[in-house]
Amino acid sequence: MSVKDVFVVTDNIFSPLGKTTAENFTQLKNNISGVKQHDDKALSPTPFFASLFDKDEIFIDTTNHTRHAEFISAPHRTDSQHDDHLADGVLKQVQHDIQLSYTKFEQLLIASITDALQNTGINSKDKKTILIISSTKGNISLLETEANSEALQKRVAMSTSAKLVAAHFGFQNQPLIISNACISGVMAIITGMRLLRAGQYENAVICGADVISKFIVSGFQSFQALSDTMCKPFDKARTGLNLGEGAATVVLSTNKQFEGNIKVKGGAVSNDANHISGPSRTGEELAYAIKQAIKDADIATSDIDFISAHGTATVYNDEMEANAIGLAGLQTAPLNSLKGYYGHTLGAAGLIESVVSIQSLKEDLIISTPGFKELGVTSPVNVCVSPMHINADNFLKTASGFGGCNAAVVIGK
Amino acid sequence: MDNLSKLGWLAAEILLKEGFKEYNYQPEEVGVVLANSNSSLDNDLKYADTIKEFPSPAVFVYTLPNIVIGEICIRHKFKGEHAFFIQDNFDAEFIKQQVNYLLENDNLQACICGWVEVLEQNYKAVLFLVEKKKTEKSLLFSAENMDNVFNKD
Numbered sequence: 001m002s003v004k005d006v007f008v009v010t011d012n013i014f015s016p017l018g019k020t021t022a023e024n025f026t027q028l029k030n031n032i033s034g035v036k037q038h039d040d041k042a043l044s045p046t047p048f049f050a051s052l053f054d055k056d057e058i059f060i061d062t063t064n065h066t067r068h069a070e071f072i073s074a075p076h077r078t079d080s081q082h083d084d085h086l087a088d089g090v091l092k093q094v095q096h097d098i099q100l101s102y103t104k105f106e107q108l109l110i111a112s113i114t115d116a117l118q119n120t121g122i123n124s125k126d127k128k129t130i131l132i133i134s135s136t137k138g139n140i141s142l143l144e145t146e147a148n149s150e151a152l153q154k155r156v157a158m159s160t161s162a163k164l165v166a167a168h169f170g171f172q173n174q175p176l177i178i179s180n181a182c183i184s185g186v187m188a189i190i191t192g193m194r195l196l197r198a199g200q201y202e203n204a205v206i207c208g209a210d211v212i213s214k215f216i217v218s219g220f221q222s223f224q225a226l227s228d229t230m231c232k233p234f235d236k237a238r239t240g241l242n243l244g245e246g247a248a249t250v251v252l253s254t255n256k257q258f259e260g261n262i263k264v265k266g267g268a269v270s271n272d273a274n275h276i277s278g279p280s281r282t283g284e285e286l287a288y289a290i291k292q293a294i295k296d297a298d299i300a301t302s303d304i305d306f307i308s309a310h311g312t313a314t315v316y317n318d319e320m321e322a323n324a325i326g327l328a329g330l331q332t333a334p335l336n337s338l339k340g341y342y343g344h345t346l347g348a349a350g351l352i353e354s355v356v357s358i359q360s361l362k363e364d365l366i367i368s369t370p371g372f373k374e375l376g377v378t379s380p381v382n383v384c385v386s387p388m389h390i391n392a393d394n395f396l397k398t399a400s401g402f403g404g405c406n407a408a409v410v411i412g413k
Numbered sequence: 414m415d416n417l418s419k420l421g422w423l424a425a426e427i428l429l430k431e432g433f434k435e436y437n438y439q440p441e442e443v444g445v446v447l448a449n450s451n452s453s454l455d456n457d458l459k460y461a462d463t464i465k466e467f468p469s470p471a472v473f474v475y476t477l478p479n480i481v482i483g484e485i486c487i488r489h490k491f492k493g494e495h496a497f498f499i500q501d502n503f504d505a506e507f508i509k510q511q512v513n514y515l516l517e518n519d520n521l522q523a524c525i526c527g528w529v530e531v532l533e534q535n536y537k538a539v540l541f542l543v544e545k546k547k548t549e550k551s552l553l554f555s556a557e558n559m560d561n562v563f564n565k566d
Contacts, residue, residue, distance in 0.1 A: 136477060138452075143461040153532065157451055159501040176507070177499035179452055180479040187496060194514050215457075218464050219473035268520070269494045273440060273486040277474045285492055288441055292520070402474060403483030405495065 003298075006193045006265075007258035008250060008411070009203070011355040012116035014059075014108060015246035015342060016051050020115055025359045028367045029387060033341045035230055035242045044217045048226060051244035051343040052212055059107035060114070102164060103139050108209040108247040109165045116249035117169070121257075122203050124169035130201040131175040133162050134188035134208035135347035138179075141213030165207075173201070182310070182401030183269070184208060185350025186409050189250060190267035193409075196254045203255070209247035210346040217243060223277070225314055233311035233337035233369055234318045234383050236376030241312040244343025248351035250358075262358055265394070265410045266296030272404030279316050279400055283323030283379075286406040290328040290396060297394070297410035301329045304410070305392035306366050308357040309381075310399045311337020312344050313371065317400060322377035324406075330396070336384045340370030350399045350407070357395045358411060364391055415456040415475035416536070418484045421447070421529040424538035425485045428525065432550065433542060435489065442522040444493035445482045446511050448500045449530035452478045458533075481529055494520045503528045503539070503563050505556035512543055512554070528563065539563045 013024040016034040027034075034051030038044075053059075102110065113131075117124060124131070138158040146152045154160055162175040176195075178188045185208040192204035210216075220226050220243060227240035252264060270289040272280040280286065294301055307330060310321055325331060338353050345352055360366050366388040375383065394412030414422065429435075435443075456475045463469040474480065479497040486492065494515050500507070508526050515521040527540040539562060543554050552558045 140457060140476075143457060144464075148458055153451065153454060156454060156457075158499045159450060162499075163501075174501075174504075178496065179477070179499050180482075180495075180497045181477045191496065191511075194511075198510070198514055200510065214464060215461060215476075218468040219460065219470070219476065222468040222470040222473055269496065270441065271445075271483065271486040271492050271495050273483075273490050273492045275487070276480055276483050277470075288492070401479075402477055403479040404486060405479060405483070 231313035268292035286324035287327035421481035
């Protein structure tokens with residue numbers, strides 16, 4: 001079977017480190033981290049380390065709000081059943097019951113997609129284009145400030161956010177939403193690749209975002225999963241993760257005009273079938289996903305030039321991930337974890353880290369792993385301690401999360 | 414286990430009770446593709462209540478919709494491809510396309526798919542077992558057949 005090539009048209013990272021991929025990559029090259037200590041009682045009773053936007057940061061300008069209001073008062077007329085549905089019910093309910101403006105989560109999605117789509121020639125209004133959104137918790141912070149009601153439940157639903165974002169850009173197809181814990185971002189790329197391969201669409205705009213709220217901070221604290229300092233991926237002294245917020249977008253296409261661009265070559269997902277909140281003891285299942293992704297990409301293991309690891313800096317994740325990388329025969333491949341720059345950005349992580357690595361392919365420069373000093377995993381891995389100039393053709397991006405989920409994707413020239 | 418996981422877990426028990434031969438498959442050959450419209454909101458509301466007093470890790474872990482997939486995978490030792498999608502309404506055509514891709518490309522040999530939704534007093538689970546071999550009881554795996562089952566009272 002001949003598999004269609006899926007090209008990366010463009011991308012964006014919208015994070016506390018910068019509003020474009022270029023801004024972000026410059027910060028990483030200068031070894032600037034977004035992670036710092038925050039003392040914000042609205043998020044946590046005790047100070048904690050995270051990569052967060054400034055409280056007064058503006059993500060999209062007010063003209064966007066105007067367009068949004070126009071949409072609600074005068075929805076598009078279209079023939080599709082989905083769009084008819086989109087026009088009635090939920091949006092009106094939202095308008096009447098809660099608030100008119102976009103939430104921070106929706107603003108992040110819109111800001112990231114807006115930048116990504118600039119000057120690409122990809123038309124969001126084209127029937128051949130699909131919007132894919134990945135997030136773990138979307139608008140969950142509303143539960144902290146609003147009383148439970150049917151209107152609140154509709155406002156929190158990710159399909160409401162997806163419709164608002166789709167309407168903002170005029171996407172014609174019903175947006176696809178993936179919420180699969182911390183592999184959501186990688187899974188969104190894999191899902192987009194498969195939809196394009198199958199010929200169902202020509203272009204996929206894939207955007208992931210998560211916002212850090214008290215809901216999330218308290219949960220990770222209750223799990224004792226947060227580090228009380230900057231996180232230390234794969235290090236002997238690692239004690240936990242830092243959280244982070246942000247968004248990232250990848251635009252994929254099978255259109256031959258993008259031939260020569262970097263490609264999403266293959267991907268796979270697996271489940272540990274072991275424990276809900278603890279990773280596999282062996283790493284066999286992530287190793288299986290890695291091997292399947294490499295097979296799907298139709299390349300050899302030795303063709304992987306570097307690995308963008310999940311590397312959350314929890315004791316168990318990094319141990320499992322190193323085992324898996326060893327089992328997959330990739331222990332000598334240079335590897336980084338970007339969690340020391342961005343924190344764990346949850347549903348955005350797979351996208352943010354893939355976009356950084358795509359930039360690494362373009363600039364032949366692998367970003368280092370802040371926080372790492374001395375290897376602290378049983379199965380050795382080759383952690384990048386400083387930026388590394390290499391001629392790289394392909395990288396592997398891995399992710400694992402609650403529910404025993406693992407994902408791996410191969411992206412290359 | 415939260416209510417969403419309990420519902421999905423139980424529905425899978427009933428679905429697989431008769432006629433499913435786990436020994437026909439390697440763990441990696443069986444997958445789970447599920448969707449719902451309210452994610453884990455039923456449990457999220459409960460977790461949000463615990464924050465006021467003492468945040469509960471046992472409740473927090475179920476604040477993700479894909480945990481029900483994890484529970485089904487643990488119970489039946491399924492280690493294959495899986496995904497959780499959020500949809501306004503059950504989109505049988507989309508689920509069919511996703512599952513067909515995984516079966517046709519040999520990512521999977523069998524797949525559990527469908528809808529598992531819980532929010533406060535309302536719940537609904539409709540699961541399908543999709544295998545490549547036709548059996549006496551089996552229906553053709555189509556969006557129409559799934560919709561017919563889904564819309565039955």
